[in-house]
Amino acid sequence: MATATWTRRHVLSLEDFTSAEYDTLLQTAASCREILSRRTKKVPALQGQVVANMFFEPSTRTRSSFELAAKRLSADTLNFAPGTSSLTKGETILDTAKTYLAMGADMMVIRHREAGVPHAIATEMDRLDTNVGILNAGDGQHEHPSQALLDLFTITSLLDFEYPRLKLLADKKIAIVGDIIHSRVARSNIWSLTASGAEVHLAGPPTLVPQEFTEYIHKNVGAKHSRPDLSGFYSNPNANASPNPQPPIPNPQPPIPNPQPPIPNPQPPIANPQSPIPNPQSPTPNPQSPIPNRQSPIPNPQSPIANRQSPIANPQSPIPNRQSPTANRQSPTPNRQSPVTSHQLTNDK
Structure with missing residues (x-):
């Protein structure tokens, strides 16, 4: 109850x-x-x-x-x-x-x-x-x-399933690992776990563990424990009691400038491909020079066009020639009619 x-x-x-x-x-x-x-x-x-x-x-x-x-x-x-x-x-x-x-x-x-x-x-x-x-x-x-209340209930129920209570976590060592600065659950867990008297540890990259959290834990809980290694987890990094965990922090930083020198190395090749860029531009006027050459033949094929057009007028000239025989054929027509007239005249007589 x-x-x-x-x-x-x-x-x-x-x-x-x-x-x-x-x-x-x-x-x-x-x-x-x-x-x-x-x-x-x-x-x-x-x-x-x-x-x-x-x-x-x-x-x-x-x-x-x-x-x-x-x-x-x-x-x-x-x-x-x-x-x-x-x-x-x-x-x-x-x-x-x-x-x-x-x-x-x-x-x-x-x-x-x-x-x-x-x-x-x-x-x-x-x-x-x-x-x-x-x-x-x-x-x-x-x-x-x-x-955070659910987390507290889960932990205390593991220690006493029938009668979970806060003092069960006194002097228990509990670590919160991960991105502490962006975790709202971690903030609430810190309040509940420190209220129980537990020994809280925050573990994560230095940029993801807020300094005020470590100072709060050290002030409210860390002072009750005499273990020397606790300062490495949640004490002030500027304190004298925690010099050991701090040297590894700058160690990963020196390799950071090492990958930077190779960065200018790929840049010289970038200038090399730029030099050929004007080279293809120089040949660019060369193909342009043949262009007028190709344009010069353009009037040449037009000249045959006129030649082809000239025969067009030539076939027109035979047209009257063909018409002239037509008149010739028509001339015998009255000739055929003339005998008919003469024959009719003979019969009449």
Whole structure:
């Protein structure tokens, strides 16, 4: 059972969570395991409540998990899709939140690519004096409290399945490896793990591990441990206690200028192919010179054209010649008629 009464309305960050609040969440979550083993996986804990899942950026696991959890607790859900909402017509995020408030939303689960959006909506809900709770499902590179709480529940359940609690992680050595500076989950994990008293280590390239994170861990947790090698993981790089891990950092940098000298080497050949470029241009006028030569023969074939045209007039000359015999043939025609006339004259006589 829970060890404390829950009084927090919004879950925006784990930075100000107390140990009692962590234990309340862990033990409440453990009591809900039995629900998942039932044939009807539903309890009336949130019956009559409306949960609005307002995800302004794509999500699969987080959005589906919140929707499924709300339905398992008998709540009604509203799913928001920015691509088909009035945001495309110029509506602001706060206006969208007020719209869901007017529809009777009791809780809003917010995810946005910009840090601070859940805080802004929570501030507006408080200003309007509403009882709407805001749950941060990830805002930019700031935090992801729900994922960090799930990680905390998973780790403590491995240590004590029946009774997970925060103090189980005291003096445990836990490493967070990867891109720390861009991970909102890592930021929330740092708050929860350091609150448990765990020995937190951050591992990653120097450019991906924020200096303020290492200083915070060293200030809040590292001072309680006397192991000399811990400073190499999360202490200030400028401190005297961590000279050993720092020399390897400049070592990979000297090879960086080495591949640069070969860069000018391929450039001289680039100038060589440019020199032949004017060479093909010089032959360019050469093929142009034959062009007028080819043009000169152009009038030559025209001259035969006139020659061919001259015979055209020649065949016209025989045409009257052929007509002249035609007149000759016509001349005998009256000659044939003349005997007919003479014959007729003879018969008449």
